[in-house]
Amino acid sequence: xxxxxxxxxxxxxxxxxLLDTAAQMAATQxxxxxxxxxxxxxxxxxxxxxxxxxxxxxxxxxxxxxxxDVINFSAKGSSVSKGExxxxxxxxxxxxxxxxxxxxHHASGAPHMLAHAGWLDAGVLNAGDGTHQxxxxxxxxxxxxxxxxxxxxxGTDPVGADLAGLRVAIVGDVLHSRVARSNVHLxxxxxxxxxxxxxxxxxxxxxxxxxxxxxxxxxxxxLQWQPDAVMMLRVQRERMGGGSGAFFPSPQEYxxxxxxxxxxxxxxxxxxxxxxPGPMNRGLEISADAADHVRSVIVEQVANGVAVRMAxxxxxxxxxxxxxxxxx
Amino acid sequence: xxxxxxVPGSGTSSTSTTTSSAPAVTVLGEAEIARALTRIAHEITxxxxxxxxxxxxGIPTRGVTLAARLATLLAEIEPSFxxxxxxxxxxxxxxxxxxxxxxxxxGVTRVPVSIDDRTVVLVDDVLFSGRTIRAALDAxxxxxxxxxxxxxALVDRGHRELPIRADFVGKNLPTSRSERVGVRLxxxxxxADAVLIAGRAxx
Amino acid sequence: xxxTYILRGVRPYGGDPVDLVLAxxxxxxxxxxxxxxPAAAGQDVVEIDAAGLVALPGLVDxxxxxxxxxxxxxxxxxxxxxxxxxxxxxxxxxxxxxTPTQDTAGVVEQVWRLGRDAGWxxxxxxxxxxxxxxxxxxxxxxAMADSxxxxxxxxxxxxxxxxxVLMRRALEYVxxxxxxxxxxxxxxxxxxxxxxxxxxxxxxxxxxxWPAAAEEAIIARDVLLAEHVGSRxxxxxxxxxxxxxxxxxxxxxxxxVTAEVTPHHLILTDELARGYNPVFKVNPPLRTAEDVxxxxxxxxxGTIDIVATDHAxxxxxxxxxxxxxxxxxxxxxxxxxxxVQSTMVDTxxxxxxxxxxxxxxxxxxxxxxxxxxxxPLDAGEPANLVLVDPAATRRIDGAAQVxxxxxxxxxxxxxxxxxxxxxxxxxxxxxxxxxxEPAALGSDTFEGAAR
Numbered sequence: 001x002x003x004x005x006x007x008x009x010x011x012x013x014x015x016x017x018l019l020d021t022a023a024q025m026a027a028t029q030x031x032x033x034x035x036x037x038x039x040x041x042x043x044x045x046x047x048x049x050x051x052x053x054x055x056x057x058x059x060x061x062x063x064x065x066x067x068x069d070v071i072n073f074s075a076k077g078s079s080v081s082k083g084e085x086x087x088x089x090x091x092x093x094x095x096x097x098x099x100x101x102x103x104x105h106h107a108s109g110a111p112h113m114l115a116h117a118g119w120l121d122a123g124v125l126n127a128g129d130g131t132h133q134x135x136x137x138x139x140x141x142x143x144x145x146x147x148x149x150x151x152x153x154x155g156t157d158p159v160g161a162d163l164a165g166l167r168v169a170i171v172g173d174v175l176h177s178r179v180a181r182s183n184v185h186l187x188x189x190x191x192x193x194x195x196x197x198x199x200x201x202x203x204x205x206x207x208x209x210x211x212x213x214x215x216x217x218x219x220x221x222x223l224q225w226q227p228d229a230v231m232m233l234r235v236q237r238e239r240m241g242g243g244s245g246a247f248f249p250s251p252q253e254y255x256x257x258x259x260x261x262x263x264x265x266x267x268x269x270x271x272x273x274x275x276x277p278g279p280m281n282r283g284l285e286i287s288a289d290a291a292d293h294v295r296s297v298i299v300e301q302v303a304n305g306v307a308v309r310m311a312x313x314x315x316x317x318x319x320x321x322x323x324x325x326x327x328x
Numbered sequence: 329x330x331x332x333x334x335v336p337g338s339g340t341s342s343t344s345t346t347t348s349s350a351p352a353v354t355v356l357g358e359a360e361i362a363r364a365l366t367r368i369a370h371e372i373t374x375x376x377x378x379x380x381x382x383x384x385x386g387i388p389t390r391g392v393t394l395a396a397r398l399a400t401l402l403a404e405i406e407p408s409f410x411x412x413x414x415x416x417x418x419x420x421x422x423x424x425x426x427x428x429x430x431x432x433x434x435g436v437t438r439v440p441v442s443i444d445d446r447t448v449v450l451v452d453d454v455l456f457s458g459r460t461i462r463a464a465l466d467a468x469x470x471x472x473x474x475x476x477x478x479x480x481a482l483v484d485r486g487h488r489e490l491p492i493r494a495d496f497v498g499k500n501l502p503t504s505r506s507e508r509v510g511v512r513l514x515x516x517x518x519x520a521d522a523v524l525i526a527g528r529a530x531x
Numbered sequence: 532x533x534x535t536y537i538l539r540g541v542r543p544y545g546g547d548p549v550d551l552v553l554a555x556x557x558x559x560x561x562x563x564x565x566x567x568x569p570a571a572a573g574q575d576v577v578e579i580d581a582a583g584l585v586a587l588p589g590l591v592d593x594x595x596x597x598x599x600x601x602x603x604x605x606x607x608x609x610x611x612x613x614x615x616x617x618x619x620x621x622x623x624x625x626x627x628x629x630t631p632t633q634d635t636a637g638v639v640e641q642v643w644r645l646g647r648d649a650g651w652x653x654x655x656x657x658x659x660x661x662x663x664x665x666x667x668x669x670x671x672x673x674a675m676a677d678s679x680x681x682x683x684x685x686x687x688x689x690x691x692x693x694x695x696v697l698m699r700r701a702l703e704y705v706x707x708x709x710x711x712x713x714x715x716x717x718x719x720x721x722x723x724x725x726x727x728x729x730x731x732x733x734x735x736x737x738x739x740x741w742p743a744a745a746e747e748a749i750i751a752r753d754v755l756l757a758e759h760v761g762s763r764x765x766x767x768x769x770x771x772x773x774x775x776x777x778x779x780x781x782x783x784x785x786x787x788v789t790a791e792v793t794p795h796h797l798i799l800t801d802e803l804a805r806g807y808n809p810v811f812k813v814n815p816p817l818r819t820a821e822d823v824x825x826x827x828x829x830x831x832x833g834t835i836d837i838v839a840t841d842h843a844x845x846x847x848x849x850x851x852x853x854x855x856x857x858x859x860x861x862x863x864x865x866x867x868x869x870x871v872q873s874t875m876v877d878t879x880x881x882x883x884x885x886x887x888x889x890x891x892x893x894x895x896x897x898x899x900x901x902x903x904x905x906x907p908l909d910a911g912e913p914a915n916l917v918l919v920d921p922a923a924t925r926r927i928d929g930a931a932q933v934x935x936x937x938x939x940x941x942x943x944x945x946x947x948x949x950x951x952x953x954x955x956x957x958x959x960x961x962x963x964x965x966x967x968e969p970a971a972l973g974s975d976t977f978e979g980a981a982r
Contacts, residue, residue, distance in 0.1 A: 001431070008735070017433065020433070020434075021433065021434050024418070024434040024435070024436065024437070025434070027436075027437060028421075028437075031470065031471065033470040033471075035470075036421045036422070036470070037421070037422060037466065038421040038422070038426065066421075085848065085851075085852055085856075086852055086853050086856070087848075087851055087852060105853065106855075107853040107854060107855040107856060108736060108737035108738050108807075108854065108855065109736065109737075109738070109807030109853060109854045109855075110853040112806070112807045113807055113852070113853050113854075116806070117851070129737070130737050130738075130855070131737035131738075131739075132736055132737030132738075133737070159436070178737060181735070181737060204733070204734035204740070205729050205730060205733075205734060205740060205742070206729070206730045206731040206732070206733060206734030206735070206740075207734055208731075209731040209734065209735070210734070210735070245723075311434075314421075314431075314434065315431055318426045318427075318431055318432070319426065319427075319429060319430050319431025319432070320427055320428055320429055320430060
């Protein structure tokens with residue numbers, strides 16, 4: 001695997017290898033000594049054009065646990081904020097000898113350009129680009145779902161398992177969500193069924209080509225479709241009301257129609273889990289009692305993020321790429 | 329990695345013989361392998377004056393199978409042996425040759441009992457360059473602090489690149505570097521147990 | 532004294548071979564193949580073996596961005612018209628979005644004069660409809676019309692005249708001097724932040740969509756306005772199937788509307804955005820395969836009147852970046868004829884005479900330069916013509932183009948047809964596919980040119 005840009009690029013075998021590797025990484029993280037020597041001497045650059053302390057820390061932790069040297073390159077306060085182009089930034093990283101670049105960018109496709117424009121030869125790991133993809137988020141979501149719903153159901157180690165037969169509802173602002181796009185592809189690849197639940201204004205034109213169902217009704221989906229996992233998407237309050245460009249009449253109406261709360265949780269099967277990629281808007285897309293519910297795995301998602309990112313970095317960097325370019 | 333080519337530097341101890349041009353020669357059969365393991369089990373108890381503190385850790389893939397067989401044998405001959413004291417130690421993330429190889433899958437590490445102040449016996453199928461064992465010692469270091477670490481190998485084919493030796497050897501097998509040594513076990517390979525050599529010039 | 536050219540065995544409009552003699556800035560004679568008298572000794576005569584070549588009237592582009600004044604790093608009038616000649620054009624309409632904007636008589640005359648001095652092709656400046664293209668108040672349209680540049684086409688291209696009152700006033704006002712408003716149809720609110728066609732591809736790759744309806748809504752409004760006030764309307768670079776339908780409907784009602792399509796909308800689709808290469812970023816955006824088929828059909832049946840390049844050169848740094856940061860636009864002057872041949876002629880949907888119509892006579896008529904350009908290939912007409920080798924194929928390379936910029940969407944593609952020679956008032960601007968520097972010919976030929 002040379003780059004990780006989009007979950008749409010992953011075959012089922014790729015995806016399962018990533019999850020299985022993450023499982024082994026997770027196992028090492030319960031030890032007293034969490035650091036592994038695996039990527040000693042390798043340099044990982046966290047290139048963040050968009051503020052995301054959570055994601056950056058998760059990648060930084062993952063790289064450090066594998067003994068890579070980590071350089072944090074934040075666009076704020078650097079030459080990037082003075083108008084330096086993506087290309088010149090890339091050439092700088094190339095000159096510094098980066099082995100992998102973890103990139104978060106507000107423009108969809110920016111990681112794709114870094115990987116393919118010929119500016120640098122490092123592996124590129126997409127940490128979220130515009131409204132396109134956030135593959136490690138989807139992988140950690142799939143990892144969390146597999147642990148809870150495959151591992152616990154069968155009582156066995158879920159290594160090698162896919163998500164066949166599981167139902168996942170993804171609820172909220174699909175239009176602007178890279179998390180939704182990444183999850184739809186990955187969960188479908190792994191054999192799960194996905195229903196997107198969203199007001200029509202927050203679904204992209206063209207969603208009909210995605211490998212999933214679409215519903216405008218949360219209550220109906222929870223009651224009749226009985227999902228095994230419900231993934232709430234973050235909504236931005238300013239999109240929810242005010243002005244002719246708003247996607248919804250008001251935050252209150254959004255919360256009433258598409259918010260997850262204790263009443264709606266009761267519709268779900270007993271084993272169902274509640275997920276959220278964070279950061280949450282408590283009281284908007286998810287109520288406090290739903291977020292803190294015993295079925296909520298939101299905090300665990302964060303912990304699994306480190307293991308999944310360790311797996312991605314391992315698979316990007318540990319092999320001899322010339323003997324195995326793009327072979328993952 | 330289930331099979332790789334065991335040439336120096338690769339550190340892979342188990343090998344495949346399918347790519348060989350010369351026919352593979354069987355050097356140990358099922359009965360000989362069973363006798364070798366039984367002997368090793370006895371040597372372990374002799375060396376350690378029993379097996380009360382012994383923890384067997386197999387190195388994937390075939391070392392895990394061999395460790396499981398040794399555990400059964402130890403339990404038969406030495407009641408003090410704790411039948412839970414057998415596990416597997418994946419060394420992939422500690423290898424010194426990751427950059428030289430296609431990406432390896434990370435295997436399972438399962439250590440069911442504490443190894444602190446115990447006698448850990450590492451079990452591998454073929455001892456060759458010694459690099460796998462070097463990685464295993466580093467991995468052990470991150471898991472705890474054994475009182476003593478010993479090494480059991482079904483085959484020692486020589487050509488060490490590090491100052492490492494086995495405490496218990498099923499068979500010393502002089503080889504040339506160009507030859508490939510393969511181990512087949514019923515549990516992992518679905519065929520009768522055998523140790524084979526391929527690529528022997530005179531074959 | 533200018534050179535006389537004898538074009539032996541050339542096929543006007545792809546028809547039967549003839550000999551054409553170009554002398555004194557006009558087509559001196561059209562005779563049967565082999566019948567033109569050979570040159571006498573001492574005369575300045577060049578004979579060209581044009582067997583197999585198609586002769587068309589010099590091409591006329593109604594939609595060219597020459598970038599000067601303001602963005603000389605992308606293109607100048609000199610480099611852009613030289614590229615035009617290489618593409619077979621003898622006249623180009625220079626769009627108004629320069630810096631400063633072509634919204635006064637002074638700026639349009641400057642551009643016109645730059646074109647005259649360069650001598651590669653006639654430059655007919657387009658005047659801005661509104662001051663600074665800001666869409667707030669009308670520019671001095673009359674002054675531009677009365678200037679030496681004699682502006683007849685007015686456009687805020689790059690921006691839409693979206694205010695319906697302003698659009699109505701512009702449509703009415705230009706009637707006084709037989710002008711036309713060329714509308715860039717893009718409803719601004721529906722396209723805020725838009726990056727590419729809104730549809731299946733934009734949904735998947737996460738780029739903000741540019742809905743087809745944002746183009747169609749403006750075209751529908753404008754044809755109704757044009758009908759209401761009895762004005763002439765030209766629709767720039769229409770790109771969707773329903774835009775074609777609206778134009779077809781308007782024409783059936785007798786609305787005085789003309790429409791153009793670009794070469795790239797005849798051949799490329801939004802699938803190309805999947806690689807995030809900004810060379811495919813253009814406004815209006817590349818649409819779907821269904822839209823491509825509809826604009827081909829519309830061009831073939833006459834609903835769409837002309838092909839115009841929307842030649843939009845950009846310096847490398849404006850394209851060698853992430854998609855959202857990149858500029859809209861692609862070069863087109865040197866590939867237009869090949870794309871039309873590939874999509875319309877080689878597919879049997881149009882004849883070479885049709886090509887002459889959509890790339891020469893019709894745009895000349897819309898731009899009101901039909902007295903000088905887009906003329907028939909008859910004796911006594913101005914010697915503005917292009918010779919094309921339809922049997923040639925070439926691999927497009929942006930770095931090898933004559934334009935000062937490299938942003939061609941056809942990089943690496945094999946396209947049919949090659950411009951062998953271009954003549955502007957009898958003077959060869961291109962021979963053997965290579966621009967002929969005008970300095971070598973002297974400037975007297977231009978001054979002596981007939982109007």
